[in-house]
Every structure is written in structure tokens, then in C-alpha cells.
Amino acid sequence: MIQAEGISKSFGEIQAVTHLSAQIREGEVFGLVGSNGAGKSTFLRMVSGVLKPDEGELLVDEEPVYEQEQVKGKLFLIPDEHYFFPNSNPEEMMDYYAMVYPAFDREKFNKWMERFQLDRKRKLNTFSKGMKKQVSVLLGICANTKYLLCDETFDGLDPVMRQAVKSLFAEEMLNRSFTPVVASHNLRELEDICDHVGLLHKGGMLVSRDLEDMKLNIHKVQCVIREPEREEALLAALQVLHMEKRGSLLVLTARGKREEILRQVEEANPLFSEILPLTLEEIFISETEVAGYDIKSLLF
Secondary structure (H helix, E strand, C coil): EEEEEEEEEEEEEEEEEEEEEEEECCCCCCEECCCCCCCCCHHHHHHCCCCCCCCCEEEEEEEEEECHHHCCCCCCEECCCCCCCCCCCHHHHHHHHHCCCCCHHHHHHHHHHCCCCCCCCCCCCHHHHHHHHHHHHHHHHCCCEEEEEEEECCCCHHHHHHHHHHHHHHHHHCCCCCEEEEECCCHHHHHHCCEEEEEEEEEEEEEEEEEHHHHHHEEEEEEEECCCHHHHHHHHHHEEEEEEECCCEEEEEEEECCHHHHHHHHHCCEEEEEECCCCCCHHHHHHHHHCCHHHHHHHH
């Protein structure tokens, strides 16, 4: 487990992370979302032991990570711009990481390079951005570390490759102790892979929730209610997070149990009603609007 308690980090007058607290459980995919400058990269660098927090406590499996070689060996960081040695090829980078990480699986790396149709002998400086990302992911996975920290990993990958990488994560989680932490500025990239999602804003954790809990306790309903008094009574009875009126059609997002929300709607004697599926984006919009933020202005 990765635990951060009130950690902060500044660079001169720039406060990158401010009193951030988070808990990343083992065996789950943790999604870290936030706009550019929200503090995602700085947080991941502190978790990996590259940077030391100015204050607060950061533990990996109950041990501090900074300048602790044994603990740092449990983590592999894939930065937004992965550094490769000048004029190196994937095979040479494999040799380097195999020296750093004793459990590095060369056979697995070569197998996946072949499946992704990537040439091990070709110079990396001739690869496209997406191809370099693929090599970075394969190096990270084949290092066989317990935690894989991914900074904008899916940026630059085409849709087919995104799904391939997500499938690769799922396969690793089935076969060994493996916990990916995926940072992105795009909620849609995280929706079908994450178990838990945290929203960073101005260096702090604005919202941190289990995805299933959010989906079970927030629901979107559209209905047509003929009598204004019944509509007002319904809105008063529900814990409404967001409401929109399109002519006679009432569209609302409410917190609570699905059965209870449906019961309240039916008591309003609607001409028409149905529960609609919620996207991760809509869930976060509802959560952050309640907290007084407009997530659309933060991320999109």
C-alpha cells in the first residue's frame, strides 16, 4: 500500500503539491486525474523516491521511499517523456533495466515487443511518440515491480494500443502482485480500467473515491412529471446533485440508492421515467459541483 499524509512540495515560489493525502491499495488500478499543473507528475516523482516531500509522510508498504534502495526497487516510474540513452535501441534499454531490476523478464519483453510489432534493434530516436510509449510500458511491466507509476501513459497511443495496454495491465494483475497508478488529464481514458479515482486540483486531492461506490450511490434519472407541485416535492425529497430542465423533460443526477430514487420518482406519478447510465465524467462533475468547483473548467 502507498500512503501519503499531508505531503507538500514546492520549487522556489511554485507550490506544486499542497498537504496532499492519498491511499493507494494493493491490487487495484488507481487513476490520478487532473489538469496540467495540478501536481500529478510531482506526486508520482515523490512516490517513486525521485523527489523528497518538503513536509508530510510518504510510505510504500509502511516504509519511507526516499533514498531507500530496497523500497525504490518495488516501483517503476514511466514519466510523460521517457528518457532513453542517446542512439540506444529497445534491446539496449532492456539490458540497462535488467541490471537495475533483478526480476526483469527478458523473455516477456521480447515476446511483447514482437506482438506489438516493434523492432528491438531499431534506434529509439526513429520511433514515433506512440511507439516510444509502447516501449516504455513494456519496460515498466517487464521490470516486474510491485507498483507501476504511469504519467500520461496513454497519451500518444491510438485506441487499439490503449486497449492492448489495458489488457496487459489486467493480465499482470491476475498473475502477480501488481498495482498500476495511472495519471491522466483525461477522465475518459481511466473510466474502463480504474478501481479508484482521485482528482487533483492545485496540488491537493479534491475528490478520491472507489469507482464502484460512486456508481452505486449516484444515479441519473430523466422523467416527465405533469404536475409542478409533484415535481417540486420530488426535488425536495431527493439529494439532487445536478438538475436540468429540457421543456417538460426533467433530467437530474441524485445521490442515494437506486431503488429509493426510483420509488420517489414513481410517487410523483410521472408520465415517463427511466434511469440512465452515468459516465465517470458525469460522476465527477456532480461531485465537484457540490464541492463548489466546475470540473469542466478544470479538465476540459
